[in-house]
Amino acid sequence: MIGIFLDRDGVINEDAEYVLRMEDVRFSPRSLDALALLNQVLPRDEARVIIVTNQSGLGRGMCTPQEFALFTGQYFEALRDQSGGRARIDDYLYCPHHPTAGVGEYRIDCACRKPKPGMLLEAKRRHGIDLQKSYLVGDRMRDIMAGQAAGCYSILVESGSGPAPEIDGDITPDAICADLYDATALILERVKNS
Numbered sequence: 001m002i003g004i005f006l007d008r009d010g011v012i013n014e015d016a017e018y019v020l021r022m023e024d025v026r027f028s029p030r031s032l033d034a035l036a037l038l039n040q041v042l043p044r045d046e047a048r049v050i051i052v053t054n055q056s057g058l059g060r061g062m063c064t065p066q067e068f069a070l071f072t073g074q075y076f077e078a079l080r081d082q083s084g085g086r087a088r089i090d091d092y093l094y095c096p097h098h099p100t101a102g103v104g105e106y107r108i109d110c111a112c113r114k115p116k117p118g119m120l121l122e123a124k125r126r127h128g129i130d131l132q133k134s135y136l137v138g139d140r141m142r143d144i145m146a147g148q149a150a151g152c153y154s155i156l157v158e159s160g161s162g163p164a165p166e167i168d169g170d171i172t173p174d175a176i177c178a179d180l181y182d183a184t185a186l187i188l189e190r191v192k193n194s
């Protein structure tokens with residue numbers, strides 16, 4: 001099973017510092033088309049499309065767990081409606097923790113907050129994913145670090161935090177694309193030729 005791991009903010013919806021309310025959610029038409037194309041070309045018995053997102057706003061107390069759950073439901077409803085039912089997400093993993101700014105039980109140095117690969121390892125367990133054949137798309141270097149730590153081909157997109165942010169010597173993305181649509185085209189090409 002191939003995993004297509006997608007960061008959320010800056011990849012599927014436009015980035016805003018903390019996206020915790022529907023009024024802050026904007027999907028670009030190209031990201032909706034990209035999801036539709038992924039789903040259309042890669043059937044569910046071959047590939048799973050999985051969101052892996054740091055959501056420390058929850059751990060920082062910027063919303064309650066109930067509000068977060070409500071927002072998440074609304075987010076997926078909007079994604080479905082705005083894509084005309086074409087954009088399917090198979091699983092959604094998020095990390096609410098923060099090692100210093102988290103409140104109460106959320107203040108831990110967890111194994112799931114990117115750049116750590118914990119969410120990808122959990123997805124592997126849940127879905128039987130071969131991480132070496134899998135892909136990660138993110139707009140920050142911590143996404144790329146998580147993807148590479150798990151052994152995935154990792155694509156940096158410039159649609160969120162801008163052109164090639166903070167690339168340092170040790171970590172280089174496997175590819176850099178303008179946005180999720182271009183990243184999807186690259187992924188589909190690689191899968192076809194593998």
Ligand SMILES: [Mg+2]
Pocket residue numbers: 007008009010011015138139140160
């Ligand atoms: Mg992001």
Ligand SMILES: [Zn+2]
Pocket residue numbers: 095096097110111112113
């Ligand atoms: Zn975590």
